[in-house]
Amino acid sequence: MMIATLILAAFVLRMGAVLDAPQTHLDLKGIDRSVDPGDDFFAYANGTWMRRTEIPPDRSSYGVFSILDEQVEERTADLIREARRSKSLDSESAKVGACYDAYMDEASIEAKGLGPLKAELAAIAAIANRSDLARVLGRSLRADVDPLNNTEFHTDRPFGLWAGPDFANPDRYVAYLLQGGLGMPDRDNYRSTASKDVELQGKYRSHIAAVLKLAHVANPEAKAARIYSLERKIADAHVSRTDSVDVLKANNPWRLSDFPSRAAGFDWMTYFEAAGLESQPMIMVWHPSGVVGTAALARSESLSLWKDYLRFHAIDRASALLPRAFAAERFKFYGTALTGAQKPRDRWKRAVEATNAALGDTVGKLYVRRYFPPEAKAAAQEMVRNIVTAFGRRIDKLDWMSPDTRDKAKSKVKSLYVGLGYPERWRDYSGLSILPGDALGNVQRSELFDYRASLAKLGKAVDRAEWAITPQTVNALNLPLQNALNFPAAILNPPFFAAADDAVENYGAIGAVIGHEISHSFDDQGSQFDQQGRLSNWWTPEDFAHFRTAADRLVAQYDAYEPLPGLHVNGKLTLSENIADVAGIAASFDAYRSAYGDKSAPGPSAFTGDQRFFLAFAQVWRAKRRPEALRSLLMTNGHAPEEFRADTVRNIDAWYEAFGVHPGRKLYLAPDDRVRVW
Numbered sequence: 001m002m003i004a005t006l007i008l009a010a011f012v013l014r015m016g017a018v019l020d021a022p023q024t025h026l027d028l029k030g031i032d033r034s035v036d037p038g039d040d041f042f043a044y045a046n047g048t049w050m051r052r053t054e055i056p057p058d059r060s061s062y063g064v065f066s067i068l069d070e071q072v073e074e075r076t077a078d079l080i081r082e083a084r085r086s087k088s089l090d091s092e093s094a095k096v097g098a099c100y101d102a103y104m105d106e107a108s109i110e111a112k113g114l115g116p117l118k119a120e121l122a123a124i125a126a127i128a129n130r131s132d133l134a135r136v137l138g139r140s141l142r143a144d145v146d147p148l149n150n151t152e153f154h155t156d157r158p159f160g161l162w163a164g165p166d167f168a169n170p171d172r173y174v175a176y177l178l179q180g181g182l183g184m185p186d187r188d189n190y191r192s193t194a195s196k197d198v199e200l201q202g203k204y205r206s207h208i209a210a211v212l213k214l215a216h217v218a219n220p221e222a223k224a225a226r227i228y229s230l231e232r233k234i235a236d237a238h239v240s241r242t243d244s245v246d247v248l249k250a251n252n253p254w255r256l257s258d259f260p261s262r263a264a265g266f267d268w269m270t271y272f273e274a275a276g277l278e279s280q281p282m283i284m285v286w287h288p289s290g291v292v293g294t295a296a297l298a299r300s301e302s303l304s305l306w307k308d309y310l311r312f313h314a315i316d317r318a319s320a321l322l323p324r325a326f327a328a329e330r331f332k333f334y335g336t337a338l339t340g341a342q343k344p345r346d347r348w349k350r351a352v353e354a355t356n357a358a359l360g361d362t363v364g365k366l367y368v369r370r371y372f373p374p375e376a377k378a379a380a381q382e383m384v385r386n387i388v389t390a391f392g393r394r395i396d397k398l399d400w401m402s403p404d405t406r407d408k409a410k411s412k413v414k415s416l417y418v419g420l421g422y423p424e425r426w427r428d429y430s431g432l433s434i435l436p437g438d439a440l441g442n443v444q445r446s447e448l449f450d451y452r453a454s455l456a457k458l459g460k461a462v463d464r465a466e467w468a469i470t471p472q473t474v475n476a477l478n479l480p481l482q483n484a485l486n487f488p489a490a491i492l493n494p495p496f497f498a499a500a501d502d503a504v505e506n507y508g509a510i511g512a513v514i515g516h517e518i519s520h521s522f523d524d525q526g527s528q529f530d531q532q533g534r535l536s537n538w539w540t541p542e543d544f545a546h547f548r549t550a551a552d553r554l555v556a557q558y559d560a561y562e563p564l565p566g567l568h569v570n571g572k573l574t575l576s577e578n579i580a581d582v583a584g585i586a587a588s589f590d591a592y593r594s595a596y597g598d599k600s601a602p603g604p605s606a607f608t609g610d611q612r613f614f615l616a617f618a619q620v621w622r623a624k625r626r627p628e629a630l631r632s633l634l635m636t637n638g639h640a641p642e643e644f645r646a647d648t649v650r651n652i653d654a655w656y657e658a659f660g661v662h663p664g665r666k667l668y669l670a671p672d673d674r675v676r677v678w
């Protein structure tokens, strides 16, 4: 039902408004009218859909985002296959086709065996002293993390690099160094003593042994135990996921000459030279204890252990593109054990993913040309303008805020850069060589190409209009150091957005997403960046104290949610996202009301305008998740599970009136207990 609606809507959007009356994108049959909206708004909006929907075996979760993902993936796959067939094959389209084909070419992958890893494994085998170790680690550094825009903190390499605007001077790019080196997603996966986590630790040790065995490494079991214990020590040095999002703890500019004394044990000069970072005046150390701890382990642990560890990770990282037995072992752990998925995603879907990862902007250009007409962009632009205005008006009405802080907040809103659909300038991939029949080589060259592009940015002027997400990604971003927002074309699709259809639903769905991203500039993290994106305290102490109090109440509200027995939402870890949800829906609601002036706002369903607004909001958060994936989300993700994001409505006064929610209902909050951050 849902899929059919989506396909019809996409057709309408593409062809222009061929139908006269606006359509609804609410899934009316998915509502569960036996639930009182005041007891469980998520279940009211989605209960029937939840009961009728099964998570596909290749997925760890399923909901609006994944449904839209799959739709975009199908479109993208067609575009890639068309690009390959096109007679006027330009070199960019040819690359896209070659990248996809190489991924699909399982026979070549099987025939090559570990061949594509030969050079990397030989370099590891040749490590004879600590300087060699530093050199090999330096050469393997990649730009595979992004702590602020995409909140990607994980890399299985010992360190990760992000080229981002400088905290102190966001006009130029500097290098940020992050902790890494763990195969499992987070330090808590290693440290937790909960039985499920202990079970996972055992499965990871078996996985290490299985990979070594497949690669014919001698004594795989004993080596796996030692590799695991090294990772456990690295995990103990790691900064927690909750502290990782605290930018004040990440603001550690170290001169290169500081490293040998501040993080002793490691041959930093050799490392930086091998990584191409030797001429940087300073490096921002995001995770001091992780960097210090790993540097010390580089000295205290034996070279032979480090070599085993590096060998394992080189193979494990590549295993999706190694012969079938390696790929199957990879899925057994990272798919089934970690997320509960029962079978790998279809190969063509993974090939699309890999092509997006290597040539994201080229594929994006094709996507936008076909699926993002100028009318859609114009309609979305108007919504953004209205919501930005509404956000500004809310700031005007904050009675607790001093005029000085208020002026600064308003000028921050005014100077936001909003990217809609796609970037103004596309990336140039002419320096990247994509070869037929070399899937793993393509990934390796692409990662190196991206790393060199990051190095080339260091010290240069920041382009505030640069995007950190591709147009064909179903998501949206706030880029705090650029004071910028990115709304990719792929999320500007039903049920989030349909230019020709019910605008009230658009406000409840994409409008709340737009409000969410604007609000990130004013959440507990974003509020520490000023209008230029500089990390600076522009608040009066009284104003900031007031803000913290509201934030603490939101932490408590989310800490109380218990999605699995004994396992609660981490209110602190998810605070930024929860503030953005509360403030985002409030701003979008104001914008919708001032566009309509009337809460009844007749539309294509029997619901009033206010009801449609809140239902559209709650329905885009519909999702089912396997317990394994839910545990992992609760431990490592900055977002609360979708169910509680939908229930954000309990902080909005108009929701109570729209659904007649009175004291005694489970979600009821007394007016004074509703959190109003912005």
Ligand SMILES: [Zn+2]
Pocket: 516, 520, 577, 580
């Ligand atoms: Zn967010």
